[in-house]
Amino acid sequence: MTLLDLKPGQRARMTGWSTETPPSRLLEMGLLPGSDVELVRFAPLGDPIDIKIRGFHLSIRKSEAGLVDVETI
């Protein structure tokens, strides 16, 4: 499953990227395999989303979030 399959407020552990070339800015922000992620909410118009990772809120688009594989904890 990916980040987008989570419900708002649900936490999960990231398992990897389903792309060879993940955006390096997102990696630098700490979106790495093994880190805990929470899907906080969707933006009012449905995209982007607000996620909580390593203690801070980050906004990314669904197109990127769909590439983040997660497993429930």
Next chain:
Amino acid sequence: MADTSPEALRRVALIGNPNVGKTTLFNLLTGMRQKVGNYPGVTVERKVGRLDGEPPIEIIDLPGSYSLSPKSADERVAYDVLMGHLPNERIPDLVVCVVDASNLERNLYLVSQVMDTGLPTIVALNMTDAAEEAGLHIDATKLQEELGLPVIPMVAARNGGVGKLKYRMRQDQLPPTAERKWEIMPVVDEGLPFLVDQLEEYVQPHGRRIEVLQCLTNDAMLTYWKERAPAFHAAVLEERNRLSKLKAPYQQSEIMGRYNWISPVIARVVSRSKADGALTVSDRIDAVLTHRLAGPVLFGFLLLVIFQAVFTWATPAMDLIESGVGSLGQLVRGIAPPSMVTDLLVDGVIAGVGNVAVFLPQILLLFFFLGLMEDTGYMARSAFIMDRVMSRVGLSGGSVVPLLSSFACAIPGIMAARTLANPRDRLITIMVAPLMSCSARLPVYTLFIAAFLPTGTVLGFFTFQGIAMFSMYLLGTVMAFVAAFILRRFVFNKGDSSFFAMELPPYRLPRMRQILWRMVDRSKAFVVRAGKIIFGMSIILWVLATFPMTDPPEAMVTEQTSLDETKAQRVEGLVDGGVEREEAIALIDVEFADDVQAIDARIVAWQVERSFIGRLGHAIEPVMRPLGFDWKISAGIISAFAAREVIISALATIYSVGDVDEDSPLLREQLKADTYEDGSPVYTPLVAVSLLVFFVLALQCMSTLAIARRETNSWKWPAVMWLYMTGLAYLFSLIIYQGGQALGWG
């Protein structure tokens, strides 16, 4: 006496993620002793200040950066300064890395990169109060051990820990160079020593490894060495090949290696007194402000308030400035003898300064609200809410604020586009920002809508004129979106879709001092940059409208003379009738004031028509006729290419109604009364609409071109901007006027 020349001073660089209070700290350390300029060749602001005391220290405020692997021009500069890649920019003696204690893990990523530069580094552990509030306790002593760097806990916003930091910055003994703590995956590691050796002649020993890592993953960084160290350049390409063949994820290896070191460090130094999932105050605010329904409604409401403020609250101040400039002109005319120099001083210089100053209230207010949005953290939420809309035309939510700012003035709008990390998004935003109706268009809209569009209401509530005004704003906005879409689709269609990663920092109470500081700072930039150009153009315009001087025709002179004679006779008549001479003159002056003014006006108008500006107007009239514009409007448009609002003073000059503003009934009546030789009116509602649309779309602003030149660092983009906008303006006005005539609305 100690040598205090800049070269001899200790040089300290401040670096840190955005939103960590770095600028607050810089302001605290340097006070008003700051110099703001630009790095040569790029558009990144260079801020240098001086920390007084013994010895004084030079402090350089590097742009906010998440990483030293540059993703934006800002981050590139930060890296280049630390590495000494910039000419005339001395490598800092010491780096102060400002980190947000409430967000330590991600902040340590940058710290680990700074450590790799080999420069002596102090960690300023800022916002410890916010961390405590969030239930995070950080063991600073332990962190210091783990990093091998001095760590100073601080609350810069309340001056906490600043003294200690100053003390450490002054110590003769610089902190020792940090050792590298993290490991990269072995397959990448084994290739590094050879590449590091290739940089032997070019980079100081400590910085070589990080430079190699940058070049391995970043093409822009590698290109820097193409000419300077061809052997290194080639070796890096070869190494990339080797790693690709091995299918080694070398692109991510550096980031993973650093976090593999950071995460355990965090576990050892941070203890939590609240559950990780606990809702903070900021989370609760977000639940409302980014709520599905409440979020957009509140955002819209905020915009409305800002508009209201910029257009309404600023008016008294603007009126005050206008009347102040007016009375200053009168005062000078009263003191100085009537001469050409006086004319230049009053109509050129004073009016020119006034043209700039009059926008200041609006710009100050806008910058105040922008600062408020930034400082509270709401700015990021506005991008969060609006991103979906902007992504439709290929931009991101980050473009919302620059574009909205452009409703006040394209100059701060274009400057605000600096916050966009993606250079393509930034360029597109700059290119379309001038289509948003700025406040300089407002007087033009006001004048022509009031003069030529019907009054009356629709649905008993909306006035026609109000709808017309709204339509002007709507047209500009829609065209900006269309232009962005076209630019994105057909000009900048290469590369990945603009991806979006934006921090949503915790909300915090606005700090008025910071906001006011920034407001003044930015407004100063506007006054200086735009001011010079508008001021210069006002003088040139005066010259164009004054020269060459021509004698008025015989008939007008005769008329004037006979009027003078009539007046003299009447005065004599009254004096004979027993009235005091002075009183008689005054009475007659009042009685004949209108007649005198009428003939004077006709003479000035006759002269203006033969001046450079009049000739220019006549020269381009054939091109402008199809849009419905006569030579006077054409001349007005030419003068308005320097700055839009100038058309009003230009028309005032041409119609010689003296000093007016857009609300002046005098100018409005003159415009309405003007006819062609065959008696048909020059201005019909259709001509007015055509002219309004022309002003919505045309790029008539030297200052915008100047700022676009500065921000894009080339003349190419301002040239493209001018051509496409002016082309659009011509096309739309042509369609409207010709179409309207064909439909019989002429």
